[in-house]
Amino acid sequence: xxxxxxxxxxxxxxxxxxxxxxxxxxxxxxxxxxxxxxxxxxxxxxxxxxxxxxxxxxxxxxxxxxxxxxxxxxxxxxxxxxxxxxxxxxxxxxxxxxxxxxxxxxxxxxxxxxxxxxxxxxxxxxxxxxxxxxxxxxxxxxxxxxxxxxxxxxxxxxxxxxxxxxxxxxxxxxxxxxxxxxxxxxxxxxxxxxxxxxxxxxxxxxxxxxxxxxxxxxxxxxxxxxxxxxxxxxxxxxxxxxxxxxxxxxxxxxxxxxxxxxxxxxxxxxxxxxxxxxxxxxxxxxxxxxxxxxxxxxxxxxxxxxxxxxxxxxxxxxxxxxxxxxxxxxxxxxxxxxxxxxxxxxxxxxxxxxxxxxxxxxxxxxxxxxxxxxxxxxxxxxxxxxxxxxxxxxxxxxxxxxxxxxxxxxxxxxxxxxxxxxxxxxxxxxxxxxxxxxxxxxxxxxxx
Amino acid sequence: xxxxxxxxxxxxxxxxxxxxxxxxxxxxxxxxxxxxxxxxxxxxxxxxxxxxxxxxxxxxxxxxxxxxxxxxxxxxxxxxxxxxxxxxxxxxxxxxxxxxxxxxxxxxxxxxxxxxxxxxxxxxxxxxxxxxxxxxxxxxxxxxxxxxxxxxxxxxxxxxxxxxxxxxxxxxxxxxxxxxxxxxxxxxxxxxxxxxxxxxxxxxxxxxxxxxxxxxxxxxxxxxxxxxxxxxxxxxxxxxxxxxxxxxxxxxxxxxxxxxxxxxxxxxxxxxxxxxxxxxxxxxxxxxxxxxxxxxxxxxxxxxxxxxxxxxxxxxxxxxxxxxxxxxxxxxxxxxxxxxxxxxxxxxxxxxxxxxxxxxxxxxxxxxxxxxxxxxxxx
Numbered sequence: 001x002x003x004x005x006x007x008x009x010x011x012x013x014x015x016x017x018x019x020x021x022x023x024x025x026x027x028x029x030x031x032x033x034x035x036x037x038x039x040x041x042x043x044x045x046x047x048x049x050x051x052x053x054x055x056x057x058x059x060x061x062x063x064x065x066x067x068x069x070x071x072x073x074x075x076x077x078x079x080x081x082x083x084x085x086x087x088x089x090x091x092x093x094x095x096x097x098x099x100x101x102x103x104x105x106x107x108x109x110x111x112x113x114x115x116x117x118x119x120x121x122x123x124x125x126x127x128x129x130x131x132x133x134x135x136x137x138x139x140x141x142x143x144x145x146x147x148x149x150x151x152x153x154x155x156x157x158x159x160x161x162x163x164x165x166x167x168x169x170x171x172x173x174x175x176x177x178x179x180x181x182x183x184x185x186x187x188x189x190x191x192x193x194x195x196x197x198x199x200x201x202x203x204x205x206x207x208x209x210x211x212x213x214x215x216x217x218x219x220x221x222x223x224x225x226x227x228x229x230x231x232x233x234x235x236x237x238x239x240x241x242x243x244x245x246x247x248x249x250x251x252x253x254x255x256x257x258x259x260x261x262x263x264x265x266x267x268x269x270x271x272x273x274x275x276x277x278x279x280x281x282x283x284x285x286x287x288x289x290x291x292x293x294x295x296x297x298x299x300x301x302x303x304x305x306x307x308x309x310x311x312x313x314x315x316x317x318x319x320x321x322x323x324x325x326x327x328x329x330x331x332x333x334x335x336x337x338x339x340x341x342x343x344x345x346x347x348x349x350x351x352x353x354x355x356x357x358x359x360x361x362x363x364x365x366x367x368x369x370x371x372x373x374x375x376x377x378x379x380x381x382x383x384x385x386x387x388x389x390x391x392x393x394x395x396x397x398x399x400x401x402x403x404x405x406x407x408x409x410x411x412x413x414x415x416x417x418x419x420x421x422x423x424x425x426x427x428x429x430x431x432x433x434x435x436x437x438x439x440x441x442x443x444x445x446x447x448x
Numbered sequence: 449x450x451x452x453x454x455x456x457x458x459x460x461x462x463x464x465x466x467x468x469x470x471x472x473x474x475x476x477x478x479x480x481x482x483x484x485x486x487x488x489x490x491x492x493x494x495x496x497x498x499x500x501x502x503x504x505x506x507x508x509x510x511x512x513x514x515x516x517x518x519x520x521x522x523x524x525x526x527x528x529x530x531x532x533x534x535x536x537x538x539x540x541x542x543x544x545x546x547x548x549x550x551x552x553x554x555x556x557x558x559x560x561x562x563x564x565x566x567x568x569x570x571x572x573x574x575x576x577x578x579x580x581x582x583x584x585x586x587x588x589x590x591x592x593x594x595x596x597x598x599x600x601x602x603x604x605x606x607x608x609x610x611x612x613x614x615x616x617x618x619x620x621x622x623x624x625x626x627x628x629x630x631x632x633x634x635x636x637x638x639x640x641x642x643x644x645x646x647x648x649x650x651x652x653x654x655x656x657x658x659x660x661x662x663x664x665x666x667x668x669x670x671x672x673x674x675x676x677x678x679x680x681x682x683x684x685x686x687x688x689x690x691x692x693x694x695x696x697x698x699x700x701x702x703x704x705x706x707x708x709x710x711x712x713x714x715x716x717x718x719x720x721x722x723x724x725x726x727x728x729x730x731x732x733x734x735x736x737x738x739x740x741x742x743x744x745x746x747x748x749x750x751x752x753x754x755x756x757x758x759x760x761x762x763x764x765x766x767x768x769x770x771x772x773x774x775x776x777x778x779x780x781x782x783x784x785x786x787x788x789x790x791x792x793x794x795x796x797x798x799x800x801x802x803x804x805x806x807x808x809x810x811x812x813x814x815x816x817x818x819x820x821x822x823x824x825x826x827x
Contacts, residue, residue, distance in 0.1 A: 154451040156458060179641075381652060383644040425465060430473045430635075438588060438638040 001121050001148060004129075004228070011130035012093060019092030026057060027127045030102045034116035034123075037109045047110040051103055058099040061091045066297035096294060097136045100259055101127065105141045107263055114142050122148045129230075131221040135214065137233035137255035144232065152229035157414075162226035164410050167428060169219030174436030176393030177213035180205045181437075183382045183390065184354065191360055194380075195370040203351025203364075208394045210350060211239065214253070240401040243338035245311040245345055256294075260287050280316050285309035295353075300361065304353040311345060339402070389435065470635055477636035489560045491646045492594045494653070496546050499666055500561075501657055503542055506665075507567050512541040515557055516575025519750045521545025522796045523805040524573075526665040532810035536817050537570075543666035548591070550580035551727070552604045556595035558734065562743060569743045573774075573809070576747045578760040579607055579614070579727065581622030582629050590642050592625075596633040601626065603730060612722040613759040667802070689793025699794045703752050704786035707779035710758035714766060723763040731764065735772060746816065748809070749777040751785040752795045771819060774812040782808060 012020045033050035040046050059067075068084035075082040092098075108114035117123040126145045187194055187202035215236045225232045233255040242248035249257045265287040272279030285306070292305015315322075326334040355361045400406055413424060490500035503510065514524045526541035533539045544561060554577060562572055582592040604626050608619050632638075664670055669682030693700065713719055731747065738745045749765055765773055779786045785808075790801030797805055 154455055156454045159458060381648050383647055385640065385644050389640075422465070422468070426468050426472050429465075429469045430476060433469070433473055434476065434636050434639050435641075436638065437641045438632075 001125060005121060005125050008125070008128040008130040008133070011133055012128065015093040016090060019090060019095075022057075022092045023095070023098060023128065024124075026054070026098065026102060027124050029053060030105060030127070031117070031120055031123045033106055034109050035118070037106055038116040043110045047106055050106040054099045054102045054106075058095065060087070061089055061095055063293075063297045064089075094133045094135070097132065097138055098127065100138045100256070100294075101141070104138070104259060104263060108140070108142060117141070117145060129225075131224040131228075131230075132232065135217050135221070136253075137218065137221075137235045138259045139233050139255065140259075144230070147230050150229070155229070158229065159227050160414070161410055162223040164413060165219045165223030165226060167223075167425075167432070168409070169216040169221075169223060170436070171428070171432050172212040172216030172219065172393075174216075174432055174438065176390065176397070177209045177216060178437035179386050179393065180209040180212070180390040182386050183380065184209055186380050186382055188354055188356065188360075191355075191363055195367040195373055197368060198380075199351065199364045199368045200347070203347050203354065205390065205394070206354045207347050207350040208397055211236075211252075211397065212393065238401040240343060240346070240398060241339060241404075242342045242346075243335060244315055244342055245308065246315050248342055248346060249308070249312070256291070260291055264290055277316060281313040284312045284316065288312065299358050300353060300355055303358065303361075304349060307349055307352065311349075470631070473635035473637075477634070477639065481636060481639060487643060487646060489556075491642075492590050493546075494649060497649070498653070498657070498660075498670065499544055499546065502660055502664060502666065503544065503561070506540075506542060509540050509568065510542045511537075511568055512539050512571040512573070513544055513561065513569055514541065514573040514575070514748075515544045515549075515554060515561060516573075516748070516750065517545060517549040517577065518547040519545070519752065519796060520573075520575050520748075521547065521666070522668055522792060522798075523750065523802050524809065525667050525799075525802045525806040527663075527667070528803050528806035529810050529813075532807060533814060533817075536814060541665065545575075545666070548586075549575075550577040552579065552600050552607075553595050555600060555603070555730070555734075563737060563741070567743075571744050571746065571813075572738060573746050573748050575750050576761050576765055578757045579604070579611065579622070579724075581618065582625035587625055587628065588632065588637075590638070590645075592629045593633040593637070594642075596630045601630045603726065607724060607726040607730070610726040611724050611760065613719075613724075613756070613763075668799075686792050686798070689796065690791070690798075693788055693791055693793055697788050700752075700786060700788065700791060703754070703794070704779040704783070706755060706758065707751070707753070707777055707786070710755075710762060711775075711778045711780060714762050719759065720763045720766050722759070723767050724760065728764055728767050731768060735768075745772055746813065747773045749773075749775045751777045751779070751782065751797075751805070753777055771816055774809060774816070776805060776808050776812070 009020065012023060033046060036046045037043050037050065065086050069086065072082065072084055105114065109116050122145065125148050126141060132139060184202055184206045187198060218235045222232055235254050237251040237254065239248055239252040242251050265283050268286050269280050269283035272282050275282060288305045288309030292301045295301045329337065351364065352361055355364060413421060416424065490496045514520050521543060524543045524545060526543055529541050530539045549557065558574065586592045605623060608614060608622050660670065735745050747768055749761065776782060784790055784804055785801065790797055790804060792798040
């Protein structure tokens with residue numbers, strides 16, 4: 001257990017000792033806050049304190065500059081000379097995920113769904129567990145923490161399963177995501193040089209880049225955790241097969257969605273239960289507003305969160321009506337139609353989220369039907385090879401998502417005859433090494 | 449089966465799989481890429497590619513070349529050098545200084561510019577540099593891998609092992625990073641991205657190469673056109689460098705003191721016995737090969753080096769024949785090359801500094817020429 005903690009500490013230390021110190025301090029604080037909440041007769045008081053401290057830390061590192069630069073702008077608009085200073089802080093790696101886990105842990109103790117951890121080594125291992133350092137999953141302590149008490153033994157099958165997961169994650173990240181990234185970066189980085197449907201193509205590619213990047217990381221993280229003998233939250237479940245926006249969020253970044261459901265949606269909807277259906281609409285809107293804010297300190301993410309909140313609210317209000325309409329179609333047609341509509345919404349919403357500023361969003365959506373420069377659409381400087389390989393990656397993802405009876409690939413590979421299996425491994429690794437973008441960028445979701 | 453046996457079995461299988469992957473990837477690279485020759489030797493960066501293209505154009509007229517690092521790129525002004533050596537012969541020099549260049553990568557440059565190329569060259573100045581290792585920031589980049597072949601790898605390993613001045617942990621780090629880079633090149637890591645990246649850069653450059661000014665001789669950045677610029681943010685970098693230096697010139701002063709101490713020690717033969725024989729033999733054989741091709745090599749010690757450079761390169765420098773070496777690094781002899789007035793930043797000279805650097809080089813070169821003329825040098 002000590003070695004595991006050391007590995008996690010070394011992992012975090014790569015991004016700077018200052019960040020590591022802050023995370024260790026938050027870990028220490030939450031260790032004691034959990035004990036305090038458990039012992040208190042009025043648990044709400046220490047819980048409120050713990051939540052405020054955690055949110056404050058997140059605010060300082062993630063939102064302070066955004067918030068006060070907006071406040072400064074507002075004052076200057078009103079001709080009032082107030083100038084809040086900007087902070088030059090380095091955000092500790094994975095702090096957004098870290099804080100969510102900390103809040104969840106304290107709330108669970110208050111709700112008596114979790115007893116406070118008394119062993120600091122276990123507690124620190126849970127919080128700093130390095131496979132989930134960069135991008136989660138936002139694991140629940142009640143699911144992961146007990147696993148640190150289990151005796152880990154060498155398990156051949158488990159390790160090979162983990163290695164296959166890592167390879168699949170690497171494939172998605174290096175071959176698909178980073179290759180699609182060339183096109184996406186070019187278009188979004190030079191918006192005013194382009195016009196027309198190319199923006200939709202960039203949004204379409206970005207959606208798959210984001211998925212391959214994030215789910216690729218998750219597979220790698222799960223693979224490492226599996227090798228070490230831990231099981232973690234599965235964060236994705238074929239999101240492009242979602243039949244509604246509500247369904248999409250049950251399949252995309254599942255650990256965050258369920259966290260928001262447990263700790264934001266449920267309390268808010270309960271609080272507003274006397275509003276009936278509108279209470280749920282309100283709760284879902286607040287939940288997604290916070291989700292947007294959590295994703296990034298910018299108006300783009302706030303609007304993006306609101307957009308999703310409105311979509312989910314619409315689905316709640318029109319559920320009965322939509323059901324009656326879909327009854328007129330066959331089951332398969334209704335399903336395919338729902339998938340198509342959700343898919344289009346997903347692409348539009350991610351096209352929105354990828355823009356750098358609200359002005360860029362306006363530019364994209366006002367120029368998307370501008371057909372004045374068709375020759376420039378494909379003259380992006382991105383090679384045909386990158387476009388073709390990226391498109392094949394998109395096709396592969398779509399097949400795996402839309403093919404309902406897709407077999408468990410991990411199991412299918414494991415059951416292949418040894419010669420085929422080894423040939424497959426060898427070819428797959430050579431393919432990743434030679435067609436992957438090794439000198440590429442970092443993970444997209446790590447910035448959130 | 450016991451757990452320990454299963455563990456051994458797994459490790460063995462992983463090792464076997466790694467070997468299979470390396471063999472398969474190398475085979476794919478050998479069969480598909482090397483025969484296709486889809487990349488020119490200088491593809492790795494716009495700076496090197498542009499210089500190679502410009503040099504190609506001028507190949508029939510250029511008779512003197514200077515190969516080295518950014519110190520050379522920003523220090524050697526061919527126009528100044530040519531004007532000062534005009535009475536001796538009709539010189540036409542070219543500056544092939546490239547950022548971050550050092551041994552062993554420079555051997556690859558020398559192979560392609562001097563040895564694998566039919567040219568009109570009579571003289572080649574080669575900056576002497578310490579054995580470089582791939583630092584963490586550059587590990588896995590194309591620049592760290594593109595030039596590797598087995599010959600360079602063998603030289604690198606032998607030279608690092610032979611080095612008496614390199615600390616053991618630096619040796620280990622160097623050998624590891626070089627091995628990783630070599631392996632990455634051997635298996636064609638990232639190959640298609642590298643090819644497409646080059647194709648993209650090349651298509652962007654397009655015909656703009658035709659707009660390179662006729663008098664551009666490789667000195668400093670080719671600023672103005674972002675596609676043509678041989679150094680991204682060249683002007684901006686100069687401004688930042690000067691600003692930093694004006695705020696604090698202690699680093700430059702330290703380099704001056706370091707140079708003075710290193711050459712004072714060398715005069716007393718301190719440390720000169722630590723010659724890296726592998727490196728020296730490479731330089732001697734290189735000298736011979738160049739002379740066989742009618743190119744007279746002169747190895748140059750450039751100013752503003754660091755401690756490791758002096759420790760490793762000074763014994764080599766003094767082991768080379770006098771007629772094949774020029775020292776412009778000694779701050780006792782050329783204190784002006786360490787002054788703020790002639791600096792662009794701590795390690796590089798500005799335009800005025802380059803003029804002085806080229807003037808000193810021309811004077812030293814003329815001394816060697818006189819010796820050659822008088823018959824004191826037979827080669």
